[in-house]
Amino acid sequence: xxxxxxxxxxxxxxxxxxxxxxxxxxxxxxxxxxxxxxxxxxxxxxxxxxxxxxxxxxxxxxxxxxxxxxxxxxxxxxxxxxxxxxxxxxxxxxxxxxxxxxxxxxxxxxxxxxxxxxxxxxxxxxxxxxxxxxxxxxxxxxxxxxxxxxxxxxxxxxxxxxxxxxxxxxxxxxxxxxxxxxxxxxxxxxxxxxxxxxxxxxxxxxxxxxxxxxxxxxxxxxxxxxxxxxxxxxxxxxxxxxxxxxxxxxxxxxxxxxxxxxxxxxxxxxxxxxxxxxxxxxxxxxxxxxxxxxxxxxxxxxxxxxxxxxxxx
Amino acid sequence: xxxxxxxxxxxxxxxxxxxxxxxxxxxxxxxxxxxxxxxxxxxxxxxxxxxxxxxxxxxxxxxxxxxxxxxxxxxxxxxxxxxxxxxxxxxxxxxxxxxxxxxxxxxxxxxxxxxxxxxxxxxxxxxxxxxxxxxxxxxxxxxxxxxxxxxxxxxxxxxxxxxxxxxxxxxxxxxxxxxxxxxxxxxxxxxxxxxxxxxxxxxxxxxxxxxxxxxxxxxxxxxxxxxxxx
Numbered sequence: 001x002x003x004x005x006x007x008x009x010x011x012x013x014x015x016x017x018x019x020x021x022x023x024x025x026x027x028x029x030x031x032x033x034x035x036x037x038x039x040x041x042x043x044x045x046x047x048x049x050x051x052x053x054x055x056x057x058x059x060x061x062x063x064x065x066x067x068x069x070x071x072x073x074x075x076x077x078x079x080x081x082x083x084x085x086x087x088x089x090x091x092x093x094x095x096x097x098x099x100x101x102x103x104x105x106x107x108x109x110x111x112x113x114x115x116x117x118x119x120x121x122x123x124x125x126x127x128x129x130x131x132x133x134x135x136x137x138x139x140x141x142x143x144x145x146x147x148x149x150x151x152x153x154x155x156x157x158x159x160x161x162x163x164x165x166x167x168x169x170x171x172x173x174x175x176x177x178x179x180x181x182x183x184x185x186x187x188x189x190x191x192x193x194x195x196x197x198x199x200x201x202x203x204x205x206x207x208x209x210x211x212x213x214x215x216x217x218x219x220x221x222x223x224x225x226x227x228x229x230x231x232x233x234x235x236x237x238x239x240x241x242x243x244x245x246x247x248x249x250x251x252x253x254x255x256x257x258x259x260x261x262x263x264x265x266x267x268x269x270x271x272x273x274x275x276x277x278x279x280x281x282x283x284x285x286x287x288x289x290x291x292x293x294x295x296x297x298x299x300x301x302x303x304x305x306x307x308x309x310x311x312x313x
Numbered sequence: 314x315x316x317x318x319x320x321x322x323x324x325x326x327x328x329x330x331x332x333x334x335x336x337x338x339x340x341x342x343x344x345x346x347x348x349x350x351x352x353x354x355x356x357x358x359x360x361x362x363x364x365x366x367x368x369x370x371x372x373x374x375x376x377x378x379x380x381x382x383x384x385x386x387x388x389x390x391x392x393x394x395x396x397x398x399x400x401x402x403x404x405x406x407x408x409x410x411x412x413x414x415x416x417x418x419x420x421x422x423x424x425x426x427x428x429x430x431x432x433x434x435x436x437x438x439x440x441x442x443x444x445x446x447x448x449x450x451x452x453x454x455x456x457x458x459x460x461x462x463x464x465x466x467x468x469x470x471x472x473x474x475x476x477x478x479x480x481x482x483x484x485x486x487x488x489x490x491x492x493x494x495x496x497x498x499x500x501x502x503x504x505x506x507x508x509x510x511x512x513x514x515x516x517x518x519x520x521x522x523x524x525x526x527x528x529x530x531x532x533x534x535x536x537x538x539x540x541x542x543x
Contacts, residue, residue: 176325183333294340297414301336304421312428 004254008091009083011259016082019267020235021045021228023274028202030278045231052224060121060217070117071218071225074110078229081106082236086243088262090164090252098161100148104141107192110229111137118214125206129213132289136198136210139293140191143300147184150303151244153310154181160240167247177309178245180302185241187299189277193234196281197295208286235270242269317368321444324364328451330357331485335458338478339420340413347474348393354481355385361448362488373495377488384502389477392509396470407467416461424454445489452486455479473512480505 025045032039041047059067084103096102111133118130154177155163191198194211204212215226243250249265251258287295334354338347362378365371411419428450435446459479463472480501487498 174325175322176329179326179329180332294412294414294417297417298336298340301417301421302332305332305424308425308428312432 002094005091005094007254008086008089011089012083012087013079015087015263015266016079016232016235017228019087019270020231021049022267023235023238023270024231026271026274027278027281030275031282034279034282045227049224049228052227053221055220057220057222060123062122063120063217066113066116066120067217070113070120071222071229073113075225075229075232077106077110077113078233078236081110082232084160085236085239086161086164086250087235087239087266088250088259089254090161090168090250091254093159093161098159100152100158100160103160104144104148107233108137108141110233114214114226117217121217123217125209125213125216128206129210129216132210133214136191136292140188140296143296143303144188144192146300146307147181147188147303150181150184150306150310153307164243164247164250165252167244168250168252177306180306182241182245184299184303184306185237185244187295189234189237189241190280191296192237193230195277197284197287198292200286238270238273239266242266242273320364320368324361324444325447327357327361327364328447330354331361331451331455335455335478336417336420338474339416339458339462342413344397344468344470347471348390348397351393351474351477352386352390354478355381355390358481358484358488359386361485365488374488376495377484377498380499380502381484384506385477385481388506389509393470393474393512396512400470408465409467411461411465416458416465420454420458420461423457424450427453427457448489449486452482452484452489455482455485458482470512473508476508477505 022042022045025040025042028044029039029042081103084098084100084106115130115133118126118133120126151163152158155166157163157166189195194201199210199212200208201211203209204216209216211230215223218226246269249262249269251262331354334350334357337350338354341347341350359378359382362374362381366374366378431446431450431453435449456479459475459477459482462475462478464475466472466475483501484498
């Protein structure tokens with residue numbers, strides 16, 4: 001492990017924590033605009049997080065140790081997963097860092113603990129949220145595996161760092177494959193971050209909540225950690241999509257100017273993508289639970305197509 | 314003349330567009346968007362024909378592009394949209410045998426099958442490595458996907474749309490592999506227009522399913538007679 005890599009770890013973690021709340025509020029802003037409202041300020045999520053950090057944590061008397069460790073485990077798993085997706089600077093991979101299978105397992109670990117915490121306090125809403133989350137993830141995870149397998153086939157590597165390095169240096173493989181990958185990854189983002197056709201992130205209504213149901217019992221700084229980890233997860237997935245499809249700007253050498261430019265470009269690109277997500281969400285209604293597989297089947301279909309093309313031609 | 318590599322790249326992107334529209338037609342439940350997506354699919358075919366024309370310079374391709382544009386992008390979607398306004402159904406949520414997800418999965422398997430079969434057939438010929446091979450695979454797949462729409466939907470109007478999308482597949486296959494004579498293309502399109510006009514005439518029963526169409530026709534008869542009597 002060299003100095004470059006240590007610096008990478010620090011920079012990436014700082015950047016992802018600093019920018020990810022911005023994108024959450026940006027999506028809210030875009031949705032508000034499409035509904036003809038003013039919407040909260042783009043810094044609202046930062047204020048909410050700071051407020052929550054100051055508040056006291058209250059545990060239900062029925063809850064066990066799970067409730068206490070979950071926010072930490074989730075945050076840690078997601079932060080490590082975010083380290084696998086270089087945001088501004090692509091170093092040489094060290095050890096297993098950047099392995100796409102490990103990336104997925106880390107996301108699954110976070111999700112597992114979140115579901116456990118939902119069950120832990122014994123509230124019926126939490127249980128419902130966990131049960132829904134697990135049923136959805138048992139359908140989406142095979143799809144995610146296939147999408148990532150398609151990525152691995154296209155770039156001929158399992159390492160996300162190498163994929164980014166390839167897409168920065170030699171340009172993308174071919175535009176037609178990229179369109180298909182882009183659609184698949186977009187659907188994965190929508191599902192993984194509990195966005196509208198799957199889950200409505202804005203309501204605490206019994207009928208619709210999945211992600212909110214699981215974190216209903218969290219309070220104070222634990223809630224802040226959960227919300228931040230959801231934001232970080234979204235940013236990491238968005239960066240994965242963006243840096244594969246529009247890789248310009250991301251730097252492979254460690255210079256201050258390069259990193260600043262990459263950071264600005266990252267914020268711009270992610271803002272555009274959040275705009276697209278916001279408009280997509282506003283133009284759709286939430287799907288019925290049992291119709292969700294048709295959304296996943298779309299991602300599955302496109303990524304299998306990529307694999308067919310890549311393997312047989 | 315435009316550079317060959319660029320045209321090939323454009324055609325590949327158009328292929329992707331065709332796959333996306335086909336998947337959308339199979340899986341959506343919203344009737345209004347099916348028609349516009351069908352028009353989009355036909356427009357993509359027009360673009361492919363134009364791209365091929367710039368590559369080969371064959372005048373037939375240009376004619377096909379023009380005829381397709383007039384008939385499939387303008388006239389047929391317009392007719393179907395008028396029918397839809399008359400019958401006022403917005404969604405098609407009834408399915409025979411297969412639901413959209415299963416159809417998508419099956420169409421994937423079909424594509425793989427066609428790919429492998431055609432790869433065997435074209436083994437050793439110069440067409441194997443080129444764009445034309447992909448075009449042929451996609452054409453047949455689109456045909457079969459359209460067929461799947463035709464038999465898995467219950468509403469007659471979506472059946473017609475499935476048939477139309479099937480014909481798009483034939484056209485695509487014809488453009489890339491067989492060089493259908495232009496007159497046959499033209500006749501097929503006339504057939505299609507007549508089919509759509511017939512659908513328009515029959516729009517009394519078109520919001521029903523094929524099973525209870527007769528029943529409904531009789532009912533309308535009775536209604537008309539009873540209105541004439543007073």
